[in-house]
Amino acid sequence: MPETVVYATDLHGEIRSYEKLLEIGNGKNVRAVIIGGDVSPFLTVMGDMALYQREFYEYYMLPKLKEFKKKTGKDVFVMMGNDDLKINLEILKKGEKEGNFRLINQKAYKIGSKYVAGYSYVNETPFLIKDWEKSEENIRKDLDRLAKLSDPKKTMYVMHAPPLNTSLDVVYNRSHVGSSAIMKFILEKQPYLTLHGHIHESSQMSGNWKDVIGKTLSINPGKGSILVFDLNDLRTMELLVK
Numbered sequence: 464m465p466e467t468v469v470y471a472t473d474l475h476g477e478i479r480s481y482e483k484l485l486e487i488g489n490g491k492n493v494r495a496v497i498i499g500g501d502v503s504p505f506l507t508v509m510g511d512m513a514l515y516q517r518e519f520y521e522y523y524m525l526p527k528l529k530e531f532k533k534k535t536g537k538d539v540f541v542m543m544g545n546d547d548l549k550i551n552l553e554i555l556k557k558g559e560k561e562g563n564f565r566l567i568n569q570k571a572y573k574i575g576s577k578y579v580a581g582y583s584y585v586n587e588t589p590f591l592i593k594d595w596e597k598s599e600e601n602i603r604k605d606l607d608r609l610a611k612l613s614d615p616k617k618t619m620y621v622m623h624a625p626p627l628n629t630s631l632d633v634v635y636n637r638s639h640v641g642s643s644a645i646m647k648f649i650l651e652k653q654p655y656l657t658l659h660g661h662i663h664e665s666s667q668m669s670g671n672w673k674d675v676i677g678k679t680l681s682i683n684p685g686k687g688s689i690l691v692f693d694l695n696d697l698r699t700m701e702l703l704v705k
């Protein structure tokens with residue numbers, strides 16, 4: 464029997480994307496739902512973004528995940544991304560304590576015969592929010608630690624930033640902006656699978672939402688698209704493009 468995993472990233476508080484993801488996540492053979500970074504809405508006009516995001520967590524996301532857990536019993540894994548203000552992490556931690564989902568940044572958990580591990584931090588960007596940015600050197604150190612928590616060859620790494628110089632890190636001006644430390648980590652550890660996000664437009668610019676790095680399959684589905692795959696057979700993977 465397939466053990467299906469459903470992954471989406473960069474939902475940016477879009478209710479329709481959450482509803483669709485959880486509807487697919489309710490499917491018969493689904494084992495787990497993974498929500499990559501940038502979970503909350505971005506405020507583009509002047510205003511209190513921390514409050515805006517907090518209200519999203521308190522009044523939509525946490526009740527929604529609670530309802531999903533109650534209804535389906537399935538596992539949900541979540542992490543913040545560079546646009547989710549860290550000041551609200553405590554709210555997500557409170558939700559995690561209720562047992563409705565697990566926060567995966569810098570942690571590893573078992574799913575069936577595999578593991579899922581998360582990493583929210585991105586390499587430096589030109590954007591204003593710096594809560595989840597680190598130097599390549601510090602990313603490298605963190606990933607070395609993360610690699611010790613599970614066997615990388617059996618682990619799906621959810622890393623918000625994509626690896627440098629791949630199909631997964633191309634911005635509108637066609638330059639590559641991914642992380643060199645993440646690329647190095649993939650080359651050295653050759654994980655089972657890596658799931659990325661952060662660069663919303665990359666698959667449209669490069670024409671590819673997946674890349675092969677040695678023996679590792681690496682994916683950036685793009686903003687809000689939904690990846691569906693069997694944990695034990697990645698060949699059947701499909702992308703439901705938003």
Ligand SMILES: [Zn+2]
Pocket residue numbers: 473475500501544546661662663
């Ligand atoms: Zn994003």
